[in-house]
Amino acid sequence: MPAFLSLSEAVRDNLHDGDTVAFEGFTHLIPHAAAHEAIRQGFKDLTLVRMTPDLVYDQMVGMGMAKKLIFSYAGNPGVGLLRRVRDAIENGWPNRPEIEEHSHAAMANAYEAGASGLPLAVFRGYKGADLAKVNPNIRSITCPFTGEELAAIPSVRPDVTFVHAQKANKAGDVLVEGIIGIQKEAVLAARRAVVTVEEIVDDFSDVHPNACVLPHWTIKAIAVVPGGAHPSYAHGYYDRDNASYLAWDKIAADRDAFRAWMEENVLNATPETFATRVANLRKAS
Amino acid sequence: MSDLGFTPDEMMTVAAARALGNEDVCFVGIGAPSAACNVARLTHAPDITLIYESGTIGTKPSVLPLSIGDGELCETATTTVSVPEMFRYWLQGGRITIGFLGAAQLDRFGNINTTVIGDYEHPKTRLPGGGGAPEIASSCGEIFITMKQSKRGLVEKIDFFTSFGHGTGGDDREKLGITTKGPTLLITDLAIWKPDPVTKEFTVVSLHKGVTRDQVQETCGWTVKFADTLEETPEPTEEELKTLRDLKARTAAAHGQTGEAA
Numbered sequence: 001m002p003a004f005l006s007l008s009e010a011v012r013d014n015l016h017d018g019d020t021v022a023f024e025g026f027t028h029l030i031p032h033a034a035a036h037e038a039i040r041q042g043f044k045d046l047t048l049v050r051m052t053p054d055l056v057y058d059q060m061v062g063m064g065m066a067k068k069l070i071f072s073y074a075g076n077p078g079v080g081l082l083r084r085v086r087d088a089i090e091n092g093w094p095n096r097p098e099i100e101e102h103s104h105a106a107m108a109n110a111y112e113a114g115a116s117g118l119p120l121a122v123f124r125g126y127k128g129a130d131l132a133k134v135n136p137n138i139r140s141i142t143c144p145f146t147g148e149e150l151a152a153i154p155s156v157r158p159d160v161t162f163v164h165a166q167k168a169n170k171a172g173d174v175l176v177e178g179i180i181g182i183q184k185e186a187v188l189a190a191r192r193a194v195v196t197v198e199e200i201v202d203d204f205s206d207v208h209p210n211a212c213v214l215p216h217w218t219i220k221a222i223a224v225v226p227g228g229a230h231p232s233y234a235h236g237y238y239d240r241d242n243a244s245y246l247a248w249d250k251i252a253a254d255r256d257a258f259r260a261w262m263e264e265n266v267l268n269a270t271p272e273t274f275a276t277r278v279a280n281l282r283k284a285s
Numbered sequence: 286m287s288d289l290g291f292t293p294d295e296m297m298t299v300a301a302a303r304a305l306g307n308e309d310v311c312f313v314g315i316g317a318p319s320a321a322c323n324v325a326r327l328t329h330a331p332d333i334t335l336i337y338e339s340g341t342i343g344t345k346p347s348v349l350p351l352s353i354g355d356g357e358l359c360e361t362a363t364t365t366v367s368v369p370e371m372f373r374y375w376l377q378g379g380r381i382t383i384g385f386l387g388a389a390q391l392d393r394f395g396n397i398n399t400t401v402i403g404d405y406e407h408p409k410t411r412l413p414g415g416g417g418a419p420e421i422a423s424s425c426g427e428i429f430i431t432m433k434q435s436k437r438g439l440v441e442k443i444d445f446f447t448s449f450g451h452g453t454g455g456d457d458r459e460k461l462g463i464t465t466k467g468p469t470l471l472i473t474d475l476a477i478w479k480p481d482p483v484t485k486e487f488t489v490v491s492l493h494k495g496v497t498r499d500q501v502q503e504t505c506g507w508t509v510k511f512a513d514t515l516e517e518t519p520e521p522t523e524e525e526l527k528t529l530r531d532l533k534a535r536t537a538a539a540h541g542q543t544g545e546a547a
Contacts, residue, residue: 026339026368027354051368052416075413077352078315082413089411101400104338105372105420112369124377127461128396128449129419134405149462178359179339182368212367233356242351242540 002172002195002219007228007271010194010221011037011162018067019159020047022190023056025232026181027077027240031164032056033228033274034196036266038162039063048097049158051107051182052077055231055248058084059266062258064094070156071099072107079245083252093255101135106153111182113155114189125151161190164229165214166236168197169204172216178235180212192220196228198237227274230281238281289495291521293474294433296493298324298529299521301385301431301472307332311383312376312421315353317431318385320532321472323349327528336381338417340366349536372417376424384425386418388432390443393486393507394457395430395450395468397422398443405445415447422448427466434473434504441507451485475501477518481510491516 035056047068062084109121132138141152187193231244301321339354343363390398403409471478477491
């Protein structure tokens with residue numbers, strides 16, 4: 001049975017300086033509120049894992065929390081580059097995190113291997129790709145049956161994974177719907193999993209028998225944060241705030257503008273503000 | 286807009302759309318490829334299967350997604366699978382006939398860089414990286430590339446091999462054990478290019494209406510090869526242009542909405 005906690009308690013109890021942590025969400029259900037809470041609590045020396053480290057990792061890197069990044073696409077989806085991540089990698093501001101870069105196929109396989117309890121992921125990939133030359137964790141393995149050379153990388157096993165989901169029931173089971181991305185694998189690959197949800201319902205008697213449900217005993221803590229994925233979205237609850245992604249490009253382009261935005265919208269904000277941010281994005285019912 | 290009644294960008298998208306058919310199962314990159322794939326679906330190829338790497342299979346969005354995981358992709362899809370399943374069963378499993386990619390830098394053999402400009406360890410510009418592209422480039426049946434021409438984009442030598450095309454040409458793919466065709470088509474705002482059957486170097490086979498050989502050369506970082514018989518790309522039809530412009534207008538309206546309550 002997971003603990004039903006406030007977001008600040010859930011983060012404080014489960015994240016520590018120096019942890020390897022995944023705040024996952026493949027465009028959808030990105031746990032922005034949990035990441036902002038981690039920023040407020042000021043963690044340091046984190047190894048941040050994520051396939052698509054968009055705005056939240058731009059923010060965490062810009063605040064100097066990252067010792068290392070493990071990722072496969074460091075962009076603002078559909079908009080362009082991550083300007084804080086760029087400043088960190090190109091100019092070392094505020095620090096220069098180590099980077100371990102992969103492809104999506106590699107990261108997806110590595111999470112799945114982590115969830116499967118395997119030490120490595122094996123797949124057909126990286127053929128002719130220069131990443132294999134700059135990332136020593138990209139190696140190869142020979143199939144013992146066919147002799148085919150395949151790519152091998154270590155599995156991903158975060159100390160803690162944070163995800164956002166639509167709902168939990170009173171027992172603490174969690175339902176993920178829509179673009180389920182890598183949510184299930186990221187939870188099952190981690191030692192501890194913390195989930196923020198839009199709401200808690202009595203039971204899941206009305207869900208499809210094949211729905212993506214994470215049983216309560218796979219989760220350490222649940223916090224209710226309506227709007228907690230904003231500016232990402234929660235399928236069935238509110239739409240993606242594309243305008244915010246476009247606006248971020250300008251905010252993140254300048255160090256002072258970035259710091260000012262973080263002060264106002266993260267450091268001096270609370271999880272409750274997320275509900276306001278999605279008010280106009282909820283589907284008319 | 287030029288006096289032709291369409292822009293080079295519109296010509297590029299329409300020409301790219303025409304390369305797709307009803308039977309295709311297409312892995313769609315964001316940006317120009319996404320526009321082309323949806324114009325194809327809304328004109329001559331209504332049954333085309335469009336797949337975005339977020340796991341949406343057979344999606345039919347009414348506006349162009351800003352990201353590869355916008356909600357409408359899922360709402361209109363035949364099915365939505367997890368990301369590991371997408372890359373393992375569908376891409377690696379060989380179910381996808383065409384991968385449609387864009388590029389920051391491209392060389393004459395269809396090798397793509399979207400990782401860094403400059404040195405990897407100390408980049409001049411850190412780009413987003415490969416995402417799904419390295420394996421899209423090797424696992425899809427063939428690869429179409431679409432991008433605007435510029436000397437910064439079409440370069441003699443790319444700074445980083447994010448996605449392998451034809452390497453240094455010839456049978457480089459086979460030598461690496463890659464069994465798929467790789468880049469078979471490049472559509473720019475000025476021309477249509479296809480690889481030479483032997484050397485695999487991209488060769489201009491068709492100029493868009495009103496475009497000269499000099500214009501193609503001036504916006505390309507390598508010495509351009511032209512086919513012996515050079516065709517003229519048929520200009521966009523009224524239906525194609527209307528479909529594209531309506532799609533762009535719907536998209537602009539949809540992405541302009543703001544989140545904050547008033």
